[in-house]
Amino acid sequence: MAVLVYIENWEGQFKKQTKELITYASDTANAMGTELIGLSIGNVEDSAIEALGAYGLNKVLTVKGDAFASFKAKTYACAISTAVEHSGADAIVMGNTYNGKSMGPRLAASIDASIVTGAISLPDVSNGFLVKKTVFSNKGFAMVNLTNAKKVITLNVNAYKVEEKSGSVSIEDISSSVSAGNDVSITNVEKQTGKIPLTEAELVVSAGRGLKGTENWGMIEELADLIGAGTACSKPVSDVGWRPHSEHVGQTGITISPNLYIAVGISGAIQHLAGVSSSKVICVINKDPEAPFFSAADYGIVGDAFEVVPKLIEAVKSLS
Amino acid sequence: MKVLVCVSKTPDTTTKITFSGDNKSVNYDGVKFIINPYDEHALAKAMELKEKQGAEITIINMGTADSDQIIRKCFAVGADKGIRIDAEPMSGMQVAMAIASVVKDENFDVILTGRESIDYNGGMVGELLGEMLDIASVSYCSKMDIDGTNVTMTRFIDGGEETLVAQLPVVVSAVKELGEPRIPNMRGIMQARSKKIEVIANTAESDSVVENYEAPASKAACHYIDASEAEKLIEILHNEKKLF
Numbered sequence: 251m252a253v254l255v256y257i258e259n260w261e262g263q264f265k266k267q268t269k270e271l272i273t274y275a276s277d278t279a280n281a282m283g284t285e286l287i288g289l290s291i292g293n294v295e296d297s298a299i300e301a302l303g304a305y306g307l308n309k310v311l312t313v314k315g316d317a318f319a320s321f322k323a324k325t326y327a328c329a330i331s332t333a334v335e336h337s338g339a340d341a342i343v344m345g346n347t348y349n350g351k352s353m354g355p356r357l358a359a360s361i362d363a364s365i366v367t368g369a370i371s372l373p374d375v376s377n378g379f380l381v382k383k384t385v386f387s388n389k390g391f392a393m394v395n396l397t398n399a400k401k402v403i404t405l406n407v408n409a410y411k412v413e414e415k416s417g418s419v420s421i422e423d424i425s426s427s428v429s430a431g432n433d434v435s436i437t438n439v440e441k442q443t444g445k446i447p448l449t450e451a452e453l454v455v456s457a458g459r460g461l462k463g464t465e466n467w468g469m470i471e472e473l474a475d476l477i478g479a480g481t482a483c484s485k486p487v488s489d490v491g492w493r494p495h496s497e498h499v500g501q502t503g504i505t506i507s508p509n510l511y512i513a514v515g516i517s518g519a520i521q522h523l524a525g526v527s528s529s530k531v532i533c534v535i536n537k538d539p540e541a542p543f544f545s546a547a548d549y550g551i552v553g554d555a556f557e558v559v560p561k562l563i564e565a566v567k568s569l570s
Numbered sequence: 571m572k573v574l575v576c577v578s579k580t581p582d583t584t585t586k587i588t589f590s591g592d593n594k595s596v597n598y599d600g601v602k603f604i605i606n607p608y609d610e611h612a613l614a615k616a617m618e619l620k621e622k623q624g625a626e627i628t629i630i631n632m633g634t635a636d637s638d639q640i641i642r643k644c645f646a647v648g649a650d651k652g653i654r655i656d657a658e659p660m661s662g663m664q665v666a667m668a669i670a671s672v673v674k675d676e677n678f679d680v681i682l683t684g685r686e687s688i689d690y691n692g693g694m695v696g697e698l699l700g701e702m703l704d705i706a707s708v709s710y711c712s713k714m715d716i717d718g719t720n721v722t723m724t725r726f727i728d729g730g731e732e733t734l735v736a737q738l739p740v741v742v743s744a745v746k747e748l749g750e751p752r753i754p755n756m757r758g759i760m761q762a763r764s765k766k767i768e769v770i771a772n773t774a775e776s777d778s779v780v781e782n783y784e785a786p787a788s789k790a791a792c793h794y795i796d797a798s799e800a801e802k803l804i805e806i807l808h809n810e811k812k813l814f
Contacts, residue, residue: 260728321727323697323707348727352709355697358663364777365663367692380781385690389587390596391784392690394661398777433706434736437722441730449728453814477814495747496726501583501688502607502746510813521583527786531811533803534792544792549806553797565801569808 253279253286254339256330257302257310258349259294267345267407267450269305274372274410275343276306278403281375282341287311288419289333291318291326296421306415311336312423317430320439321349325430327356332428334361334400341373346404347449354404364396370409373401387501387524407450408507448497451480453510454529456499458484458522460515460536460555464492469559470514476566482506484516500525515555518543535559571625571716572676573616575649576669576683576695577609578659579633579640583688589783596783605640607751608684612742614749615714616682617648623716625680626650632659632668638767645762646754652765657772660779662690666698667774674703680721681741685710696743706736712747 255275257268272288279286288310290299299310313329330353334342342357344350346368358365364379370391371382378395381403385392448454455474461467467481474481481497488498499506501521511529515536516522523546526532534547535558544550551558581587582602589596605613619625629644631637632655641652655668673681681703686693693709700707706721712731713724719738724731726745742748754762795802807813 323700323709327701348710348725351693352697352707352725355662355666355694356701356707358694358777359666359698359701365694366778367662367694378781382784383691385783386581386585386587387688387691388786390589390786392780393782393784394778395781396778434708434734436732436734438733439727439730440732441727445729447729479814495745505691510807510811519584520586531807531813533807546789547792548789549803550792550794551797551800551803552794553800558797558800561800562804565804566808566814568801569804 251282251284252337252339253282253284253341253343254289254334254337255286255307256289256291256342256344258345258347259290259292262294262298264298264302265450266412268302269412270408270410271343271345271405272302272305272307273413274405276415277372278341278343281372285309287337287339289313289330291329293319299421300419303417303419304414305412306417308417308419310419310421312421313425313428314423315425317432320436322432322434322436323352323356325432327353327360328431329428330357331360333424336424336427340399341401341403343403343405346406350404354402358402361400362398363400363402364398365402366394366396367404369403369405373403384505384528387505388527389524406507408452408509446478446480448480448482448499448504448506451506452508453477453479454482454506454508455479455512455514456482456484456516457487457514458516459486467493469563473559473563473566476563479510484522513543514559516543517541518546571619571623571680572678573619573625573627574673574678574681575609575613575616575627575629575644576681577613577629577631577640577644578606578687579603579631579637580606580687580689583607589785593782593784603636603640605643606684606687608686608688608744608746610751611746611749612682612684612744613644613647613649614751615744617752618749619680619716620648628653630655630669630672632657632665632772634658641767642762643754645765646758647752648758652767654767654769655772656769660776662692662694663698663778664774664776666695666702668772669695670699670702671774672770679738680716681739683743685743685745693743696741700741703741705739705741707741708734708736709743710745711742712745714742714748
């Protein structure tokens, strides 16, 4: 028995969400009364892996080499299933990132595991193996009982608190025992530069139709830049092309749970609320006091965005 | 070219979700059902393949007879055949196993599905089918071009996009950029009436079961700040909440 945690890297680096994931996996191993083993795939410096000992990870398997240099769902799922066999793991935990969402199911099917995606709580192992996840795009939660002997869990970003522990990491390379199947080749990668990806932004400033036009987004971007936030928008705004689809948060867009969500000129239709309601602190700025968003808000300002937002910008500037 | 589109039936996006008194089930009384919005983008891509490359489109759904209306809407948009696996689905794994067992010998060139259903948000059926049918799978796909047996696809990655090439057959899960949903026309609606839905018994079992549901905690009342003192919001977020 063991819990295997897949520690995804981004160009050889780990992120805060890696630490959240390790803390979660470590607590899961404790709940199950078993040991925690990490798995790193791709080319990562040992020193980066060793630094993760501070979050409760003491043993890490590595799979390296050209075949594993970049993510491919089938190849990586093969590598994880080899590590599952090697470690005797019966619970496998990974982040609910685009790569995790892509390879988690492939892994589950290949090792005949139960799977839950988008988990937000530790498994309750007192009677079965129950994991809480959001359903109906944040309009509710479900406790899912995973009934197969093996279980795959993908954990949402920003759903579990990082806890510092102590300890060192021993590394074992198992690359030679992995036979990498592959069926795709990557021809191009394009990344936004200088912007915080919305899916991992801890602070988000979002705006809607109340801004009247794409030319008015300057103040939203300025406020976001000043506090280190990502920018988002409502569906009507991305539908008319004022902002890219990648910024659309809501039931049919991206679902986020940042520590802070500031909504400017968004009325708060039920589909929008579904995508953002699990944000820790919600601030709403809207000139309509009847806007439904206020009932989901922690803080509200009834006022004109074009007067309020510049005041907020000035207030942030005067902090330093 | 044979194209399979996996569709599910979900509550309309405006639905207020409530649970039964014992939290064991969802209250579906009076709820209007629609095709899962992401599946409409998958169907739109299938229609493009039909128009440009003469693809034949088969719709597959796992559900009870209530799902027939969803399959018929796909017919009205232009799908050719429909299969319904006759059971209320319990999990994405069960749906994928059921679909895989029905289509494994059918040699579909392209299998399309939405990136996730908006009810259980599993987002796993496409990738599960890839593994079960041992074919290439790409999820969160925003673009797909087929040239002979070469398929070029773009998928979302953290903070960007990636372009991949694979050989047919492939299974792809759609984001909205993959295709603009089609509206049924009168000819489609007329033709849909005469198309038959093949109903198949389910043999797949689920890997998991929802034990109970929970409604989100209700929020405390909103703390209002006067617009003339808007800067107070920044003070609270900075000094009290220490968010930045």
